[in-house]
Amino acid sequence: KQEVTQIPAALSVPEGENLVLNCSFTDSAIYNLQWFRQDPGKGLTSLLLIQSSQREQTSGRLNASLDKSSGRSTLYIAASQPGDSATYLCAVRDTDKLIFGTGTRLQVFP
Amino acid sequence: NAGVTQTPKFRILKIGQSMTLQCTQDMNHNYMYWYRQDPGMGLKLIYYSVGAGITDKGEVPNGYNVSRSTTEDFPLRLELAAPSQTSVYFCASSPSHGVPQHFGDGTRLSIL
Numbered sequence: 001k002q003e004v005t006q007i008p009a010a011l012s013v014p015e016g017e018n019l020v021l022n023c024s025f026t027d028s029a030i031y032n033l034q035w036f037r038q039d040p041g042k043g044l045t046s047l048l049l050i051q052s053s054q055r056e057q058t059s060g061r062l063n064a065s066l067d068k069s070s071g072r073s074t075l076y077i078a079a080s081q082p083g084d085s086a087t088y089l090c091a092v093r094d095t096d097k098l099i100f101g102t103g104t105r106l107q108v109f110p
Numbered sequence: 111n112a113g114v115t116q117t118p119k120f121r122i123l124k125i126g127q128s129m130t131l132q133c134t135q136d137m138n139h140n141y142m143y144w145y146r147q148d149p150g151m152g153l154k155l156i157y158y159s160v161g162a163g164i165t166d167k168g169e170v171p172n173g174y175n176v177s178r179s180t181t182e183d184f185p186l187r188l189e190l191a192a193p194s195q196t197s198v199y200f201c202a203s204s205p206s207h208g209v210p211q212h213f214g215d216g217t218r219l220s221i222l
Contacts, residue, residue: 046210100152
């Protein structure tokens with residue numbers, strides 16, 4: 001059974017820092033991996049999607065990498081800003097379902 | 111650009127009551143999903159649909175039912191509400207499996 005784990009569970013950093021969020025999964029037979037952002041009281045917003053054949057995707061200050069063989073993905077956020085404060089969730093597509101991690105709650109303080 | 115719309119936003123139910131959570135999308139997406147999110151946890155798939163008239167169970171379907179009579183609507187029904195169903199429920203849609211899902215803002219449900 002696919003299990004997705006995110007470390008750390010919470011992170012507090014000063015504005016301007018570069019940071020890395022980690023996601024690991026137990027079964028490497030995935031179709032793709034997605035990173036989402038969730039703001040309090042809101043739904044999820046898709047940030048990046050990496051197909052199983054890809055190694056990384058970039059969008060602005062965000063870069064996500066995927067290493068299927070080791071069952072890991074990282075989300076790199078460059079020059080963090082207070083507006084980046086949110087919960088970040090990763091999810092792997094297992095056949096026709098998304099399996100979510102429990103998220104990393106990020107706080108960026110001025 | 112409404113996207114995925116969920117109603118109601120909040121609801122309190124008594125044990126044993128029933129209710130329907132509504133979900134509508136205006137993007138003509140074939141795929142629709144219902145998830146629940148418990149505090150401090152990731153989302154778990156309840157049911158999903160790959161098109162009108164087709165539904166299938168996810169990880170945690172017990173206590174729920176769905177129907178998909180149109181492309182736009184995917185209601186989730188709780189027949190006999192139990193305290194364990196207290197959660198935040200999210201509906202999502204996508205045009206296919208390989209692209210990101212669009213999420214609604216959620217329905218916060220408390221069962222007392």
